[in-house]
Amino acid sequence: MSATATPLGADVAADPRSTRRSRGSDKSRAEAKLGWYLAGPAFVILVLVTGYPIVQALYDSLFSYRLTAPADREFIGLRNYGVILTDTLWWEALANTALITVVTVAVELVLGFALAMVMHKVLGWLRPIVRTAILVPYAVITVVSAYAWQYAFALTTGFMNAVVPGVGEDFDWFANKWTALLVICLSEIWKTTPFISLLLLAGLAQVPSDTIEAAKVDGATAWERLWRVTLPNMKASIMVALLFRALDAFRIFDNVYIMTQGAAGTQTVSALAYNQTISRLEIGLGSAVSVLLFVCVLAICFIAIKVFKVDLARARGEG
Amino acid sequence: MSTRWRGRLGAGGAALVLAGSLLSCGDGSAAAGTPTLNWYVNPDNGGQQRIAEQCSADSGGAYRIEVSILPSDAAQQREQLMRRLAGNDTSIDMMSLDPVFVPETSEAGFLEPIPEDLQQELSAGVVQGAVQGASWKGELVAAPFWANTQLLWYRRSVAEAAGLDTTRPVTWEQLIEAAQSQDTAIGVQGQRAESMTVWVNAMIASAGGEVIENPDAKGPDIRLGIDSDAGRAAADVMRALAEAGVTGPGVDNRDEAATANLFQQGGAAFMVNWPFVYAQGKSAAEGGTMDRAVFDDYGWTTYPAMDAGTPAAPPLGGIDIGVSAFSENPDLAFDAVRCIVSQENQAAYMVSDGNPAALESVYDDPEVQEAYPMYDAIRTSLQAAAPRPQTAYYNEVSQGIADQWQPVTSVGEQTPQESQEYIEQVLRGEKLL
Structure with a gap:
């Protein structure tokens, strides 16, 4: 996420139009310079703290390297990648991760928009209360929310079997892949919908009220105003919300780690990387999984920015 | 605000942050005279903490044992210990190890070899399975503490x-x-x-x-x-x-x-x-x-x-005490281990924490027999157990x-x-x- 944020400042400063516009204006040139001074240190630190581990992981992924047997370290080229890409477990984990990403982001977008509308419309003394209430789940740490959901559904501690109709009292949600994934997705949606609604609320605030008024005067129904005026004006913030959440959802780890530890075929890509690197201490193989995860995240960014033309600058109200 | 002023403020702020972090790194090792031994333990009912206090007191000021608690899951205990040991962490002197991870720890060179005579002392009177579990390649590499x-x-x-x-x-x-x-x-x-x-x-x-x-x-x-x-x-x-x-x-x-x-x-x-x-x-x-x-x-x-x-x-389980190869006081650590696994401590630990002793003689202790009426079944089971x-x-x-x-x-x-x-x-x- 940080990597996508840093080029913004660079874009603004290096944009030929802005240079042209500012030619001859000392004030704007000084401002651009100040921009660099302010963003520069953060940019350098980010490159150091994110760039170094990435390069180290790339390098480690070319070795057969076990942390407890450093003497046996051996250069094996791209063999780790061959092992991973021919392993059904990798593809299963990738499919699970993609499924969780698509399902949770789609549901969160619809729910988040509804909640954003509520936060936007509600007035008076209710406003801060509603906004706080909606944001509470996002303030909960993911591990805590994962435990809460697990305890609610687990056979030993849970109460959901008594609440959900058509479910027997001995039903084990985490013994079956699809029910386990369902609980994981529910927990994820509950936890991060507020984040999406917050981003969408910012978008809603940018929709010009006079355009909506004009549409009202022209006789557009509420539904038409939503589809023809509000949503098109919010496209940028919707796409940014989608991108941020998709990147976040693709790296899902906590919920799976707490609830199933990857049992019942619920392995995800991040959990797979953790298992090789941290649990097995196979630094080489684990780094290769991490690099592949990084490539997937890059691909999502690339598709979003190039294919769906997400304009990060516009979402910040700079366009 | 002039540019120069901004620069000074920034530099000053950075210096403050740096100084703060340096200061916070500096404390911690300021014990007065008595060497501190760090013992990484699996969570229990507090029995290992009590043993640490007892042994510290008994040492007559030779060492002071401090207990650090590992995660509850055996696999997570291993993850934390291995990562620290792989980084040559000198802050670990002794560790409570699940027997299944003894070979890996020893093979990686993370355990200080136990002197020959101490090996004999630590395995005398211990149930066979527990000795086997604490050994690697024919040598006792950790001290059997309790056997499950x-x-x-x-x-x-x-x-x-x-x-x-x-x-x-x-x-x-x-x-x-x-x-x-x-x-x-x-x-x-x-x-x-x-x-x-x-x-x-x-x-x-x-x-x-x-x-x-x-x-x-x-x-x-x-x-x-x-x-x-x-x-x-x-x-x-x-x-x-x-x-x-x-x-x-x-x-x-x-x-x-x-x-x-x-x-x-x-x-x-x-x-x-x-x-x-x-x-x-x-x-x-x-x-x-x-x-x-x-x-x-x-x-x-x-x-x-x-x-x-x-x-x-x-099945055989339990905990063995290993001395880290990166400990700065291995000799003191071995003294502490000797104290920790003493018969009295094993008996007290079995009664207080419910973890069966590795020493066979503990099962003859009347207090243990009263607390655990199945002591004989446990002893028989330990003798037949397979690691x-x-x-x-x-x-x-x-x-x-x-x-x-x-x-x-x-x-x-x-x-x-x-x-x-x-x-x-x-x-x-x-x-x-």
Whole structure:
């Protein structure tokens, strides 16, 4: 996420139009310079703290390297990648991760928009209360929310079997892949919908009220105003919300780690990387999984920015 | 604000932050004179903390032991220790190690070798399985502290009603029959976790097999014995359990604690489990969360056998104390270890924390006998117990077994062969885990 944020400042400063516009204006040139001074240190630190581990992981992924047997370290080229890409477990984990990403982001977008509308419309003394209430789940740490959901559904501690109709009292949600994934997705949606609604609320605030008024005067129904005026004006913030959440959802780890530890075929890509690197201490193989995860995240960014033309600058109200 | 001023402010702020972090790094090691020994322990009822205080006091100022608590899960304890040790962390002097991770820690050179005479002292009078569990390549590399073993627990009334003779070794087959006749379950650990390996290993060992045939070998050269008659016998037991419908609800996510609860609540009248269940039942009865009559109905005997003629090889667990190779005071650490594993401390620890001692003589202590009426069953079980595979690649083998033998209902004729092939591929670096 940080990597996508840093080029913004660079874009603004290096944009030929802005240079042209500012030619001859000392004030704007000084401002651009100040921009660099302010963003520069953060940019350098980010490159150091994110760039170094990435390069180290790339390098480690070319070795057969076990942390407890450093003497046996051996250069094996791209063999780790061959092992991973021919392993059904990798593809299963990738499919699970993609499924969780698509399902949770789609549901969160619809729910988040509804909640954003509520936060936007509600007035008076209710406003801060509603906004706080909606944001509470996002303030909960993911591990805590994962435990809460697990305890609610687990056979030993849970109460959901008594609440959900058509479910027997001995039903084990985490013994079956699809029910386990369902609980994981529910927990994820509950936890991060507020984040999406917050981003969408910012978008809603940018929709010009006079355009909506004009549409009202022209006789557009509420539904038409939503589809023809509000949503098109919010496209940028919707796409940014989608991108941020998709990147976040693709790296899902906590919920799976707490609830199933990857049992019942619920392995995800991040959990797979953790298992090789941290649990097995196979630094080489684990780094290769991490690099592949990084490539997937890059691909999502690339598709979003190039294919769906997400304009990060516009979402910040700079366009 | 001028540009120069901004620069000064920025530099000043950075200097403040730096100074703050340097200051916070500086404290901590400012003990006055007495060397501090850091002991990384698994969580318990506070028994290890008490022993640390006692030994510190007894040392007469030679050392002071400080306890740092590791995560509760054995696998996570290993993760934390290994990562610290791989970074040559000098802040660890002693560590409480699960015996299954002793070979890996020793093979990696993370354990300070124990002097010959101390090896003899630390293994004298210790149950055989515990010595084996603390040894690697013929040397004692950690001090046996406590030794755990699983027993077969049952409700006396149910066993009686089923006509099960518990005075003689019980087989899995008899157990399944008894559970079926009384419409109850057998509490086994079917979670995809270490407890699954404990169970599978005990069954394979009880059937005369071995999970690993050449434990000293490097990963790719390890020969497994899962695809064998013993492995198939273990798979048969699991299949019989599932087919008879006596595994009880939620077996696929059940660990030792969940099994103990199931037994306590009456969901299963039989279970295989560690002796902590007795202390747990006792406190539940005393606390009023369980009927006293239920607790009085608790019965125990040795682990189920695979066939009537051969006695079982029950699971072996426990904790060994290792001294870190990166400790700055290894000699003092060995003195502290000697104190920690003393007979008095082991006896007190067994009474306070419910963890069976590694020293056989502790079982003659009247206080221990009173607190644990099944002391004799535990001692007998420890003498017959089989350690889990002793290998530097234990984590791969264990995770592989847990992955392939789970869920219990999916175990079939092919499981031993498939799991063996899978784990061998993982060990050769050809598969992910």
